[in-house]
Amino acid sequence: MLRSVLVSLAATAATVTGLALDPRATTPYDSTWHPSTYTVAQVQSLLSQKLTCCTALSVVFGSKVSYPNSTTYDASLASYWSIQEEEVTPTCVFTPSTKEDVSLAVFVLNVGAKVFPGKCNFAIRSGGHTPFAGAANIEEGITVDLKNLNTVIVSADRTTVNIGPANRWQNVYSQLDAQGLSTSGGRVATVGAGGLITGGGISFFSPRYGFVCDNVLSFEVVLASGQIVSANATSNPDLWRALRGGSNNFGIVTNFKMRAFAQGEFWGGYIGLTVDSLQTQLQAFEDFTGSPNYDPYASLIYSLVLDPASGTWSVACSIEYTKSNPAVVNPPYFQNFTSLPQTFSTLRVSSLTDKTVELAYSNPIGFRQLFATGTYGNSAKQMRAIYQAGNSTVQSIRNVPGLQWSLSYQPEPTIITSKAATNGGNSLGLDISDGNLVNVLLTATWNNTADDARVNAAAKALFSQAGASAKKLGVTNPYLYLNYAAPWQDPISGYGAANVAALKAASAKYDPSGVFQKQVPGGFKLK
């Protein structure tokens, strides 16, 4: 039926100037025909009926395209993590059900951009957990909400698992837990797979298996042409590597084939500490991160949390020890933290799903949010300097309504950064020569738009001071974790010149007309 609509529209096609569309003029990665059903002429004629890209998609996909004030559209917006992303209002939301839907839509949008220059921009959205506006949503454009691409399929031999990009990690883990399996992924139940994996990904399992992206055996990707390809060690290996950290710059990932491994319940949870013993804790962190015998089962997120009303700080440590079958309770590797007086503890043996649900409680949706990040050599002195910078820069905004302000330190030791080399490589630009590193994440939450500029200014000041102290202490590192970066940071250039050049080469090869650079403006672009 839809096909006949297109064919009849093609019969009455008006000439569209500026288009040089020969259906057979193809290159391997820039075909001007869609491999399933539609020719360029058909799509071109559809668009030339003075339709917009949204209405053209509606003709092809019917109710999979939704508009403001409809249940699907409103539910899509309401499910972004931050208010800033929720406030962005696309002209329509396209909700594909299959990779073929994604493929045809990209084809239509690609042709559409030539008919209506600047009017067919789109955004790619999986779990919608990027804090800043426009990363996975778009004003006056089309948001491709992949929410129905959320299957989890374990291979018969139980060594791999296929994950649809819009899975929230809770859905992945609950299915794998039930089978005594797991995979590398996010640590908070509600976060999406698509953004986390293509941006790198830090997992409880990272000391065992590296960054999450290092565990992707194959990506299934829709390219700018609409072509669906695999990217893995033997097929399009340059694209495989590019997608390991290169975010949304190459195509829309419709499936991740991930390494799976046996995993049972393990010990971990939160402990609360006071800042009275801050110096001891930061030294414990440095020793933990820098140990030549880093325990690969040990994962730590050390967070300093401000109470803006009183101006006092407290500490919450997420400590997880992923050894299972049997689980190990209170392992010695955490002793320098667990032996300190605790204000609370949720330490227990439980499933991975349970652990990620616990972390989700402290990260609810529906607030104004800011992430900003830095990476530094492992140094208690630097961590103290960042804490001091965090404390001084927040003073001018302590009266911001609803303010929450916390600093999280996460070990990024060589046991993590060395894994890429044996797993096919990634684009992040980190390796053993960087030494043991610390990833720093500032999380700020507040209520009102009116305070956006002030909060951002304080965050910038914090990282400027952190950079200055890192320089003094000789612990600078250019890497910025893309998934924690603020929109005013430039994580991709921190991957280093060689990686940036490889990413640009992959973009030129797989997306020669730059659809994912220009027509998908959100997120972090290659420059």
Ligand SMILES: Cc1cc2nc3c(=O)[nH]c(=O)nc-3n(C[C@H](O)[C@H](O)[C@H](O)COP(=O)(O)OP(=O)(O)OC[C@H]3O[C@@H](n4cnc5c(N)ncnc54)[C@H](O)[C@@H]3O)c2cc1C
């Ligand atoms: C509460 C919370 C907890 C977090 N915990 C962790 C953690 O434990 N470990 C960690 O490493 N990070 C963590 N993060 C950071 C997280 O990795 C990023 O926010 C990530 O972008 C989330 O992915 P998403 O699919 O939900 O995001 P989205 O906002 O949907 O997407 C993020 C970016 O990726 C692009 N993208 C999404 N899907 C695709 C796709 N299929 N193909 C191509 N491009 C795509 C989007 O266009 C967008 O630019 C956390 C974030 C939050 C808010």
